[in-house]
Amino acid sequence: MRIDHDIHINDMAAASRYETHAHDHEALLSYAASGSCTQLIGPRLWTVLPAHAVWIPAGTPHAVAAGPRGCRLRTVRFPLPVPDDLPATPCVIEVSPFLAALIAELGEAGGDEHRRRAALRFLIHDALARSPLLDLSLPRVSDPRLLRVTDALQADPSDRRSLTAWAQLADMSRRSFIRKFQAETEMGLQEWQRRLRVLMARQMLADGASVTETALSLGYATPSAFIAMIRRELGTTPGQLFAAGPPAP
Template structure:
């Protein structure tokens, strides 16, 4: 029997519900949900480690200091990186009009964490005036939270998708763009042009982004910085640290320290 965080019939209701629902779950097992959608918007945040959210548009890596927003009726799947410890906020359609209309990753903060902790203890039923005010705080935090670029856009061309899948299976693969084009049966110039048109990144930048998002997951699972760098194909740890800092604005060590000093709920 599927292990739902919340009754699916509630999420696919007619939209009459006007209250948010917060679900908090700690499990010794990893969590994986197949691609699905529902009428409610959903904010998803891991308490420890990280989670990966997949949509038709690409993937989002969500470390514990961040959260992912999925608007209503967007297909999405989730896979936790290790035992699942996290929370979800379900926002009824009537309250989603002023919230982001596309999936994105948001920067967490202490106010949102505290509000989620309080709301996770609410019982089902009409909101009290105090609960309504706190719910508005949560909605305001979702609406105004700082987006974080932790997504990897998915190409749509079938040949580019083959390359993306193969790269994901071995991010340390050093083959150049021309070699990948020959492998996929596409002209190098066409591959270069279509990667930019379909993902917004050059092939080289897209592969770099894929490696660094994988690095976030590996670091969140407790892997050593040197091990992560070598496993992802970087020539040395300095090259990895430079690329990581250029993308995320901090070193891997500082990133890990920030996560441990700013625990979630």
């Protein structure tokens, strides 16, 4: 890993991770140049893909886990005070090919190239302020009983246990389980599992898995059922999600 005043450059090996920590004096734009990772930021889980970056405000606790093919993570640093036109809360930023190229250039700039670095930072700030924000996160639970359920689903999103069976795993009555899960996530378990499958599908497809492989891994009986779910949730097909490939560095 290389760290300088402007950027962290970290090629994470498959399944490697950083435990929960925070950067009190800087905000971060965490971008996957290739591969993917999952970030636990505050009360939500986020996926970082080659076309996306996660914005992490200063002082926000977060943990990072690399995807199955590792992750070339490029994290741009924004020391305090952060400009007012940048987000105040964690979010996913859609990374254009232009913004991806700027981040790559910043990573290549020499430490003594002060004017070049300043120009790149100005352009990155401007591009970031104009970038679309995406809703690509999932609420996390804090109750240890509910964590048994969400941890099991993250380990195997194809698990088809009934709501009653999940309540039993949490050692709760069905009614209490439904009420508590809704209170912590503002959604039902079925919706949460579907949302998890969408995020994991994006990660698997970005890492090069086929549509059929992804569909079966996530518990869909046929690829067509999986394609229908992605079209319904994202307004596109799995094949179109990454048809153009990641942004060119």
